[in-house]
Amino acid sequence: MRHAFVLPLREKNRKQFGTSTLAVRSGLALVLALGVAACSSNNSGSAAGSATGAATPRPGGTLTVDIASKPLCLDPQNNNSNGNTAISRQLVDSLTDQDPATGEPRPWLATSFQSDATATSFTFKLRAGATFSDGAAVDAAAVKANFDTIVKLGAVDAVGSSYLTGYQDTKIIDSLTATVTFTQPNAQFLQATSTAALGLLSPASLATSPQDRCQGRGLAGSGPFVLKDAGQGQQIKLTGRQGYSWGSSLWKHQGAAFLSEIDYNVVPESAVRAGSLASGQVTGVIGVDPQDERTLANAGAVELTRSVPGIVYNLTANTTHPILADDVVRKAITKGIDRAQIASTLLSPHYKPATSILSSSTPDYTNLSSDLAYDPAGAEALLDADGWKPGADGVRAKGGTRLTVQLVYPGVDTTSRNVLQLVQQQLTKVGIDAQLQGLALNQLAPAQNAGQYDLLWFGLTRADPDILRTAFAVSAKNRARLPAGNPLETALGDQAATLDAGKRKALAATAQQLIVRDAYAIPVYEQIQFDAFAPSVHGAALDASAQPELFDTWLAR
Template sequence: MQRVSRLLALTLLTGILAAVPLPASAEKVIRVGLWSGPGTLSPINADSSYGYFVVHFIFDTLVEMEPDLTFAPRLARSWEISKDGRTYTFHLDPKATWHDGKPVTASDVAFTIRTIATPGVQTNRGNAIKAIQGLDETGKMTGNAIQGVRVIDPHTIAITTRTAVDPARFLEQLGTGVFIIPEHLLKGLTPQQLSRAPALLNPTVGSGPFQFVRYVQDQYIELKRYDRYYRGPARVDRILVRIAGAPSIAAALINGEIDVVAGPGIGEVPLQDWEMVKRAPNLRPVTAPSLGYQFIAINSTRPYLKDDRVRQALARGVDLKLLVQQLYRGEAIPAVGPFSPVTPYINKSLQPIPYDPAGARRLLSEAGWDFSRTLQLLVPTGNTLREQSASIIQATLQAAGVQVQIQRLDFATLLSRVFKHDYDLALLGWTDTFDPDHVSSTFRTGGQYNLGGYSDPEVDAIIDQAAREQDPARRKELYDRLQVLFQQKVPAIFLYYPNMLAAVSKRLVNADPGIVPFEFYAARWDVADGPASR
């Protein structure tokens, strides 16, 4: 009876999905469930992973990452690396076209890099291009031209880095992290005009396997196949990305209203519904360790949170084992830092910071903490487990002498406040790249996603040295040192690495979510039994 009641309650929550258009009977359609709607779909400045999930279908990158973490051709059908390890020469596929029929050229690639690098342009792709000669650590131009970008012919471009870097780092950051944009639609626009450009905000002209049709706010995004796609047309006619909040995802899967969830951090099955989904005869459960982590951002620009001892006390006041045991039932492990166990860069000699409320109180006393102060913890709504974890965190911190008030906000509002540093603590999740240089944007001074405003010269020096290092073994040593420093200085409180909990309809082929974004391979997705049944 309890299971039936639960399913009925979930079914009632999926009513919004009825507004999504039904496919024509002869069409192959795949419906993907996303927890939250994207704010924007700009390929250079989507406001979240929700937006970039959709961007992947519409815009192509130079290369793609395969599930075995090797790199395969995309717009670049081949490439060479110079003997000194600095110059990457990419040869574009001459058959590639924009959705309006114009050819994709090396000039488009150079234009994309130059646009991202132009001061004043609103973009979050700076970290992906910052290694290029002529750009600073934020990915912006240091002069009037970018010395490291040279168009050789319409389908060949040479890109030179400031120093030799690990090829895996460069190919992941620039090769898979920069979506090429159409110069012929955007050339000559000022940074202010670019921020409002229809070609970026209403992206009907991309180069990917699917074309943008429409976005009905907080309901669905509709995409259709681009039949002239240079790698061959996709196997399905349309993709509907449905906005289905976490509470309704399970019912939508079981009822056949969605065929697959979007994957780690943006569309998963809530843990409380996992057993029910695993028993559903029409579904195939898919689980794997996550590339991301959950954490508490600490606003280090607040005077009372600047002291390392205060942040160390906060970390010791959070019971990680309790969080994992009570909430995740074995589907997560306590975190030791910002590198996932699925990457080779995690420091295996470290243990999670232990729960030690008495030690936390001593550190706070040494730092002159005002025990009457109340810290505000911002919590985004929509992720049930994250919301539940906030109450546990509040209780364990209070046992350590830290008073905490929880404020729940929608994700967009919370993110706006965090970027303005208008907060004390914020509960967030993060999904990183496989290459460890992602910490340069999240914890280096001035990093684009340094949400806590953290700044430490020793941390900066190690991050910079590791970014310049070509030898993976030497890079590993440097990142091991960095993780030790993070446990001492606590730029953020790393909570746990959750497993991905996903599910896919048994009628789908080649469409299983994974650690590597499966939307990269959307052109290969297929429906085994022909047209959609709903």
């Protein structure tokens, strides 16, 4: 049996809409947002302004966008944050795209694609005429060079290389046909080819060092925008690419992007970002904090929101540390967190308490809300039975060891800090001393990789349940520091090996249950991508991974 995907390049255009801000605030739900207030009842995560007389897209103009933090790496293949991808996604095309409404793969650089029955061989037919911004052709040799290089990068490109687990080779059938083979089944690979992590770079770019690519030096993709100036990471400028004509089949128009330029400015203070948009100093903000939503709504900003698929914000336990090697302690932490209070007091109606380790917008999500119920009495009972007795200050201890755990998180993220401060208070009530450590972004990745944490605060984005393998498999990031041969490893490996949708869903459910019920990770709340634009901005969208998609964006002037 062969699984074939052969679709016309424009079979399904991504829908846009031009509703007013009042309509944007109407509370209609996006498919996949599952209850999150959104911009319209269409499925694409799109937004448009309502400027008078702006009925027809107009090319030209500069979109000015404030972002929260300096990108650590502009190379989409060497990336560790959604903030980085928000920029690098504009620079590279992928072999496929993913329909936000259905999760199905759609043509992009590949006009057709198919897998064999064992999910070990995938063949892509490339469209003719696509080129990288340095003039090199997007051909089968370039596909091979990209996948070969990502595998060689290994730990440097931990996300991309995890998508290529078991990679054997890419065979060049002809100049526009490539067959990618694996030594083991890799059912998630087609979806992976839609991500920015497997976005294609020119062979010349691949020959440069990872450090140079991160700084934007020699970075040439085939995307609708090119990097004009990296600005030492503080001001990044992209320009629309002349002659571009090979966009995703999900995009609304053909040809080049409408925008002439996108200027990103790093502004760490959320209130300043919101104020700049409200006052007209910029035309967009990527990443709106909950406390600033009202400011932008009052200013008439157009909101673009989507529940982010993938791993929810959670505290993942380092199970090699003595206190957290005790599953009773981990389970008590799970019971001691009041997720509903966090969402209602610190976030906004757009946010949802976690009901699994995967967000409810992720394919094959399983509702485990009963396992995540707030139960402080249950937490205390578990700790009492386990020998953890309250001290004079209320903090429990056993055998002379205080029940103290260190929570590591990105210090630049004020929302996370606020949430974790409340988590800290909640855990204090059951006798757990949670110490917060906010790290700079350039310190966080080394700490993660070295396992220098008791509890690690993070979320990961991907519209596929295989993101669990990326985070928790021993062969991948293994954030919980689990031993080889554990039951979770087996479930994650098996779900990656089957093309049977029913079997894969059941295996993904098993993996979620193991993570939540054994408390390898403690889910807290679902991530939300919340961007905002001036009313003059039309056609912005969020893709299946909730990343900004600006190809169809245009400005009323």
